[in-house]
Amino acid sequence: MKRLFGWIIFAVLALPAAAQQVPVSSYMLDNGMQVVVIEDHRAPVVTHMVWYKIGAADEEPGKSGLAHFLEHLMFKGTAAVPDATFSAIIEENGGDDNAFTTQDYTAYYQRIAVDRLPLMMEMEADRMRGLILDDAAMLTERDVVLEERALRTESDPGSLFSEQRSAALYLNHPYGIPTIGWRHEVEALTLQDALDFYHLYYAPNNAILVVAGDVQPEQVLALAQQYYGPVAPSEGITKRVRPQEPPQTAERRMVYHDERVATPYMIRAYLAPNRQSGDQAQAAALILLADVLGGGGITSLLGSRLQLDEDIALASGAFYGGLSYDPTSFGVYVVPKPGVTLEQAEARLDATLDYLLQNGVDPERLARSKAALLADEIYAMDDQMGLARRYGAALVSGLTVEDVQDWPAALQAVTEADITAAAQALFDERSSVTGYLMGAKEAAE
Amino acid sequence: MKRFLTLIALIITAAAPLRAANEIQVVTSPGGITAWLVEEQSIPMVSMQFYFKGGGSLDPADKQGATNLMMGLLEEGATGITATEFAERSDELGARFSFDAGRDSTSVTASMLTANLDQSIALLRLALIEPTFDQVAFDRVQGQVFSILRSDATDPSAIASDRFQELAYPGHPYARNPDGTLETVAALTPDDMRVAFARALTKDRLIIGVVGAISAQELAPLLDDLLGDLPDTSVGEVPDTQVALSGGVEVIPFDTPQSVALFGHAGLSRDDPDYLTAYVLNHIMGGRATTARLTVEVRKKRGLTYGISTFLLPFQHAAVYMGHLNSGNDTMAEAIEIIQAEWAKMAEHGVTQQELDQAKRYLTGAYALRFSGNAAIAGILTGLQVADLGVDYISTRNDLVNAVTLDDINRVAARLYQPENLQFVVVGQPVGLVE
Numbered sequence: 001m002k003r004l005f006g007w008i009i010f011a012v013l014a015l016p017a018a019a020q021q022v023p024v025s026s027y028m029l030d031n032g033m034q035v036v037v038i039e040d041h042r043a044p045v046v047t048h049m050v051w052y053k054i055g056a057a058d059e060e061p062g063k064s065g066l067a068h069f070l071e072h073l074m075f076k077g078t079a080a081v082p083d084a085t086f087s088a089i090i091e092e093n094g095g096d097d098n099a100f101t102t103q104d105y106t107a108y109y110q111r112i113a114v115d116r117l118p119l120m121m122e123m124e125a126d127r128m129r130g131l132i133l134d135d136a137a138m139l140t141e142r143d144v145v146l147e148e149r150a151l152r153t154e155s156d157p158g159s160l161f162s163e164q165r166s167a168a169l170y171l172n173h174p175y176g177i178p179t180i181g182w183r184h185e186v187e188a189l190t191l192q193d194a195l196d197f198y199h200l201y202y203a204p205n206n207a208i209l210v211v212a213g214d215v216q217p218e219q220v221l222a223l224a225q226q227y228y229g230p231v232a233p234s235e236g237i238t239k240r241v242r243p244q245e246p247p248q249t250a251e252r253r254m255v256y257h258d259e260r261v262a263t264p265y266m267i268r269a270y271l272a273p274n275r276q277s278g279d280q281a282q283a284a285a286l287i288l289l290a291d292v293l294g295g296g297g298i299t300s301l302l303g304s305r306l307q308l309d310e311d312i313a314l315a316s317g318a319f320y321g322g323l324s325y326d327p328t329s330f331g332v333y334v335v336p337k338p339g340v341t342l343e344q345a346e347a348r349l350d351a352t353l354d355y356l357l358q359n360g361v362d363p364e365r366l367a368r369s370k371a372a373l374l375a376d377e378i379y380a381m382d383d384q385m386g387l388a389r390r391y392g393a394a395l396v397s398g399l400t401v402e403d404v405q406d407w408p409a410a411l412q413a414v415t416e417a418d419i420t421a422a423a424q425a426l427f428d429e430r431s432s433v434t435g436y437l438m439g440a441k442e443a444a445e
Numbered sequence: 446m447k448r449f450l451t452l453i454a455l456i457i458t459a460a461a462p463l464r465a466a467n468e469i470q471v472v473t474s475p476g477g478i479t480a481w482l483v484e485e486q487s488i489p490m491v492s493m494q495f496y497f498k499g500g501g502s503l504d505p506a507d508k509q510g511a512t513n514l515m516m517g518l519l520e521e522g523a524t525g526i527t528a529t530e531f532a533e534r535s536d537e538l539g540a541r542f543s544f545d546a547g548r549d550s551t552s553v554t555a556s557m558l559t560a561n562l563d564q565s566i567a568l569l570r571l572a573l574i575e576p577t578f579d580q581v582a583f584d585r586v587q588g589q590v591f592s593i594l595r596s597d598a599t600d601p602s603a604i605a606s607d608r609f610q611e612l613a614y615p616g617h618p619y620a621r622n623p624d625g626t627l628e629t630v631a632a633l634t635p636d637d638m639r640v641a642f643a644r645a646l647t648k649d650r651l652i653i654g655v656v657g658a659i660s661a662q663e664l665a666p667l668l669d670d671l672l673g674d675l676p677d678t679s680v681g682e683v684p685d686t687q688v689a690l691s692g693g694v695e696v697i698p699f700d701t702p703q704s705v706a707l708f709g710h711a712g713l714s715r716d717d718p719d720y721l722t723a724y725v726l727n728h729i730m731g732g733r734a735t736t737a738r739l740t741v742e743v744r745k746k747r748g749l750t751y752g753i754s755t756f757l758l759p760f761q762h763a764a765v766y767m768g769h770l771n772s773g774n775d776t777m778a779e780a781i782e783i784i785q786a787e788w789a790k791m792a793e794h795g796v797t798q799q800e801l802d803q804a805k806r807y808l809t810g811a812y813a814l815r816f817s818g819n820a821a822i823a824g825i826l827t828g829l830q831v832a833d834l835g836v837d838y839i840s841t842r843n844d845l846v847n848a849v850t851l852d853d854i855n856r857v858a859a860r861l862y863q864p865e866n867l868q869f870v871v872v873g874q875p876v877g878l879v880e
Contacts, residue, residue: 041487042485042487043813043816044813045813045814045817075735084745087734087735087736088734088735088736088803091734091735091736091803091806091807091811092803092806092807093806093810094806094807094808094809094810094811094812094813094814095810095811095814096733096811096814111814111817112810112814113810113813139748140745140746140747140748141748142748143747143748143749144744144748144750144751145751146773147703147748147749147750147751147771147772147773148751150702150703150751150771150773151703151751151752151771154702154703155601155701155702155703155771259599259700260599260600260700260701261599262592262595262596262598262599263592263595263596296532296536297532298528298529298532299529299532299533299536304529307585308529308585311585314588314589314592315589315592335592337588338591368533368536368537369536371536371537371538371539372536372539374539375538375539375540375541375558378488378489378490378539378558379490379541379556381488382488382490382492382818382819382820383817383818384817384818385817
C-alpha cells in the first residue's frame with residue numbers, strides 16, 4: 001500500500017484572508033444601545049437578537065434563578081402584545097423565537113424572513129420597557145421553571161454534581177450559584193422580584209442588538225433608530241462589579257454518590273483567566289492547551305496516553321471556553337475503564353499533566369490544532385445564528401467587535417512556550433476542585 | 446393594539462423564496478453514482494451526506510448492535526493508516542466526518558474545505574472502502590458502547606424508549622435497540638464488523654446530497670473516486686409490520702424526582718397521501734409552536750411540564766405517531782389525563798379553520814428557516830430522495846401545505862388520532878397513575 005500520509009505533516013490552508021471574515025458593522029444609538037450587523041446574503045432570512053448585559057451572576061443574594069425566571073416571564077405580554085401572544089405572532093409570520101440565560105447575559109432572538117425584521121424590532125423594543133405581569137402568570141411560569149430545573153439538573157446526576165463542584169470552585173464569586181437557581185430560592189421568587197429586576201436592567205443602555213442575515217448595515221441602523229431609538233434608557237445601569245475571588249489556598253475535593261450513575265468519572269476544574277479586551281493572548285494559549293491536552297479524542301495527549309498507550313480510560317478530555325465577564329474555569333476529566341479506580345485514573349491524569357509541564361507540547365500536534373481552528377472559521381460562516389451568538393456573547397462579556405475579529409489571529413499566534421507558561425500558571429491545586437462521580441455508596445465500596 | 450395588527454395583516458402572504466428550490470442539480474458520475482447537488486460558492490467549503498438504506502434493523506437478533514459498532518469503527522483505522530493517523534489527518538485537512546447508525550439507515554456526513562477537497566475525499570475513501578476493524582480499535586470502541594449501554598440502563602428516557610419500542614413492534618427488529626444489548630455486543634467480533642460492513646455500505650442502498658463550492662463537473666469524478674469501489678448490492682431486507690399499540694398506561698418504577706412519559710400509536714407512512722395533512726395536524730396538536738394545543742394545555746395553562754411535543758415518525762416498515770413529556774411525579778397523572786382528553790377531542794372534532802390558517806402561516810414561512818446552512822441543506826437533499834419526493838418538491842411544498850382544506854384535515858384527524866389505542870409508558874414514581 002502506497003503511504004498516502006507520510007508526506008504531508010501540515011496541510012496548507014490556501015485560503016484568501018478576505019474569505020475568512022464576514023462583513024460586520026457596529027453602531028451606537030443615542031440612548032446607549034449598541035447595534036451590530038453581520039451580513040449573510042445567502043438566503044432572505046434574518047437572525048434578530050437582543051442581548052441584555054445582565055445574567056445570573058448579577059442577582060442579589062437569595063434570589064438565585066431570577067434572571068432566568070424573568071427570561072420566561074418576558075413572553076407574558078405588554079399592552080400592545082397582550083396575553084402571552086408574543087411567540088404566536090412570530091409563528092404567524094413563519095418565524096421561530098426563543099431566549100437563553102447564562103451567568104453573564106440574557107438574550108432573546110427570532111429567526112424569520114428578512115422582510116419581517118421591522119416587526120421583530122417593533123415587538124422587541126415594545127417588551128424592553130412595556131412588560132406587564134400578574135401573579136397568576138407568574139405562579140404558573142414558576143412551576144414551569146421548576147420543571148425545567150427538575151429536567152435539566154435534578155434528573156441528571158452529572159448536572160447535580162456539576163452544580164456542587166461550581167459551588168466549591170468559587171469561594172466568593174456568584175458563578176458558584178447555578179444559573180437556573182437553587183430550588184428553594186426559585187420557589188420563593190415573587191412578582192415584585194421579577195418586576196424590580198426588569199425595570200432596573202432592561203433598557204437600551206444595557207442592551208446590544210445583533211442582526212445577522214440578508215441585510216444592509218445602514219438599513220438596519222435606520223430601523224434600529226426608528227424602533228429602539230425612542231426607548232428611554234435606565235438611570236440605574238452601572239458597571240457590573242461582582243464579588244471577586246480571594247486568594248485560594250486550599251485544594252478542594254468532593255465525592256458525589258448517586259445510584260443512577262452507571263459510568264463513574266473523575267473531573268477537576270481550575271480557576272482560569274477569561275478573554276480580556278485588547279489582551280486575549282493568555283486565553284488563546286489556554287484554548288490551545290485544552291485542545292492539545294484533551295481535545296480531539298485519541299490524538300490529544302490525554303487520549304493517546306490514557307486511552308491508547310495505557311489503555312485505562314474510556315474517554316478523557318480538557319475543556320475551556322474563555323468567554324465570560326469574570327475569571328472562569330479550565331476542566332480536565334477521565335472516565336476510567338471498568339476495573340480501573342478513580343484514584344488510579346486521577347494518578348494517570350496527574351502524570352500526564354506533569355509530563356506536559358516537563359516536556360512542553362508536541363509542535364506537530366499544535367500545528368494540527370491550529371489547522372483545525374482555521375477550518376472552524378470557515379465552517380462558522382455557514383452558521384448565521386452561530387455568528388450572531390459569537391458577537392453577542394463576546395460583547396456582553398466585555399469584549400469589542402475588534403476583539404472578536406482579532407481572536408482567530410490570536411489563536412494562530414500561540415507558541416509552544418506560551419502554552420507551557422499558561423499551563424504552569426494554571427495547574428495550581430490550591431485553586432482547584434477535584435470531584436469523583438460514583439454510583440450508590442454501598443455498591444461503590 | 447392596532448398598529449401591530451395592521452402590520453400582521455399585511456404580511457401573511459409570501460414566505461421567503463428559496464434559492465435551493467430552483468437549483469438542485471441531479472449529477473450522475475461516469476460510474477453511475479447519482480447525487481443531488483446545490484452549488485453554493487460563497488463559502489470555500491463542501492458538505493456531503495451519504496445515506497445508506499438499511500441500518501441497525503438489518504442486524505440478526507444475535508448480532509444486535511453490529512451495525513452501530515461497525516459505523517463507530519469506520520474512522521478507527523483503514524489500510525495503511527491507524528486510527529490516530531486518520532484523526533490527525535482530518536485535523537490537518539480541516540475535514541470533519543461523522544458516522545452514524547439508526548434503525549432504518551446508516552449515514553456519513555462530511556464537511557470539507559474546498560482547498561483540501563481532493564485529499565479529504567481520499568481520506569474519507571479509506572474509511573468507506575478499506576476499514577480494517579483491527580482488534581485493538583474494536584476492543585476500545587466496544588468498551589465505549591458498553592459504557593453507553595450501562596448508562597442507558599439507568600436513564601429514564603432510554604428505559605422508556607426501549608419499552609415503548611418493545612410494545613410497539615413485538616417480534617420485529619424495530620423492537621430491539623439498534624445499539625444492541627450488553628450481551629449481544631459482548632459476543633461481537635471484528636469478523637461480525639466485516640459482515641455488517643459488507644451489508645450496510647453498498648451502492649444500491651446509497652443516497653447522496655452535496656452542497657457547497659463545487660460544480661457538477663467537479664463533483665461527478667469525485668463520486669467515482671470516493672464510492673466507485675463500494676459493492677453494488679447486499680442481501681438483507683427488513684419486513685414490513687404493524688404497530689401493535691392498543692392503549693393503556695404502563696409504569697416502570699424508577700427513583701427520580703421527575704417522570705418521563707412516551708406515548709403513541711400507529712402513524713402514517715411517508716408515502717401515505719395523507720402524510721402532509723397529518724403533519725399539519727401534528728403541528729396543531731404538539732408541534733414546536735407555543736400555540737400547539739398540548740403546550741397550551743399542559744405547560745402554559747397549568748405549568749405541569751417544561752416541554753411536551755408530538756411527532757410523526759415514518760419509519761420505513763411501520764410508521765408510529767409519538768409524543769414525549771417530562772413532568773413531576775405528583776403531576777404526571779394530571780398531564781396524562783389532559784393528553785388523553787386532547788386526543789379524544791381531536792379525533793372527534795378535528796381543528797378549527799383559524800387553527801388551520803395559523804398552522805399554514807407558520808409552516809409555510811418557517812420552511813425557509815430549515816435551509817440554514819450547507820450541512821443542513823445536504824441533509825434535506827438526502828431526505829427528499831429517501832422519501833421519493835422529487836427534485837421539484839421544495840418549490841411546491843408550500844403550495845401543498847396551503848392546499849390542505851378543513852374538510853381534509855378533519856377527515857385525517859379522525860383517521861390519525863386513535864384515543865383507544867394511545868399507549869403510555871411512564872418511567873419514574875408517578876403518583877396516582879393506575880394502569
